[in-house]
Amino acid sequence: MARNTKFGIIASLSLHLDAAGDLRALMISDSASGGKIAAFLQQAKNDPRIIATLLDHDFGDTRKDPYHVSKWLEFWNTGYNLWRVKLWTFPKGSLRYRIVYAYQPSTQHYHVLAIVHRDFDYQTDHVVTQRILTAYRSLGITTIH
Amino acid sequence: MLLPNASSRHTVRLVSPQSTEWNSPQVEGAASAPWVIRELTADQPSLRPQDAVDIDDLLAEFETTPHGASAIADGRKWVAENFYNGGASLAALRLQRGWSQAELARRVGTSQSYIGRLEKNAIDPQLSTVRKIAHALGVPVAAVDGALTLEKAP
Numbered sequence: 001m002a003r004n005t006k007f008g009i010i011a012s013l014s015l016h017l018d019a020a021g022d023l024r025a026l027m028i029s030d031s032a033s034g035g036k037i038a039a040f041l042q043q044a045k046n047d048p049r050i051i052a053t054l055l056d057h058d059f060g061d062t063r064k065d066p067y068h069v070s071k072w073l074e075f076w077n078t079g080y081n082l083w084r085v086k087l088w089t090f091p092k093g094s095l096r097y098r099i100v101y102a103y104q105p106s107t108q109h110y111h112v113l114a115i116v117h118r119d120f121d122y123q124t125d126h127v128v129t130q131r132i133l134t135a136y137r138s139l140g141i142t143t144i145h
Numbered sequence: 146m147l148l149p150n151a152s153s154r155h156t157v158r159l160v161s162p163q164s165t166e167w168n169s170p171q172v173e174g175a176a177s178a179p180w181v182i183r184e185l186t187a188d189q190p191s192l193r194p195q196d197a198v199d200i201d202d203l204l205a206e207f208e209t210t211p212h213g214a215s216a217i218a219d220g221r222k223w224v225a226e227n228f229y230n231g232g233a234s235l236a237a238l239r240l241q242r243g244w245s246q247a248e249l250a251r252r253v254g255t256s257q258s259y260i261g262r263l264e265k266n267a268i269d270p271q272l273s274t275v276r277k278i279a280h281a282l283g284v285p286v287a288a289v290d291g292a293l294t295l296e297k298a299p
Contacts, residue, residue, distance in 0.1 A: 014197035027207055031216035039220030041200045066227040
């Protein structure tokens with residue numbers, strides 16, 4: 001969990017090059033959604049109260065909060081520290097894109113690995129899934145959490 | 146390989162113990178020292194992978210075009226409305242204007258890390274700074290004072 005103590009470690013966030021490419025592409029194809037996601041990520045980095053919730057499985061599932069956090073259970077259950085966040089839109093629905101990220105406990109660092117269209121549907125054999133797993137492995141995060 | 150993130154860095158200020166700025170508890174031996182450490186910021190060097198992109202840098206890249214800047218500003222206003230309920234915290238007041246911490250800092254004449262620490266309630270600003278922030282945001286001083294009080298709320 002992120003901490004915000006006077007001299008403690010503060011959780012941090014960055015984008016994998018693949019995710020940066022996703023966001024650049026989205027800013028061209030759908031800048032309204034891209035702007036919201038970009039602004040969300042920047043504010044998540046800046047606000048410890050937001051970033052701390054990104055490890056809270058099912059946070060926001062009732063739409064009481066503006067986003068829904070979920071483990072990527074299929075991989076979480078095999079030891080991957082992989083998550084996704086969905087941004088609600090009001091009064092109903094959600095943005096059409098999901099943010100997939102990994103968490104590195106040793107450095108309290110969030111690695112955004114992909115911005116994916118919701119139709120991606122987390123299929124394990126999808127080319128984007130394979131890309132995400134490759135990126136994850138390159139980070140050297142332990143697969144036991 | 147991990148690199149220090151330029152946007153979060155240690156700050157160490159050295160001032161004379163006789164300085165009017167000196168108001169911290171005296172440390173043994175400090176009174177005779179010509180300089181003492183006055184302040185350590187809350188920021189810890191964040192470690193991001195070498196082949197990663199900082200979100201601040203990426204947004205700065207988007208904001209180099211009018212279309213991108215407009216989309217990012219609209220995104221920040223959306224965050225203000227949906228994440229801060231259109232509230233009156235300092236972060237909300239800033240985001241309602243579509244500004245990054247760096248933009249508010251530029252208008253106030255301070256650093257992004259200072260604004261970040263204010264929003265994290267890590268420091269108490271001087272009245273003169275509160276006035277500058279109020280002027281930049283176009284709100285009464287009392288609104289900024291109230292915003293900073295909100296940041297202190299649990």
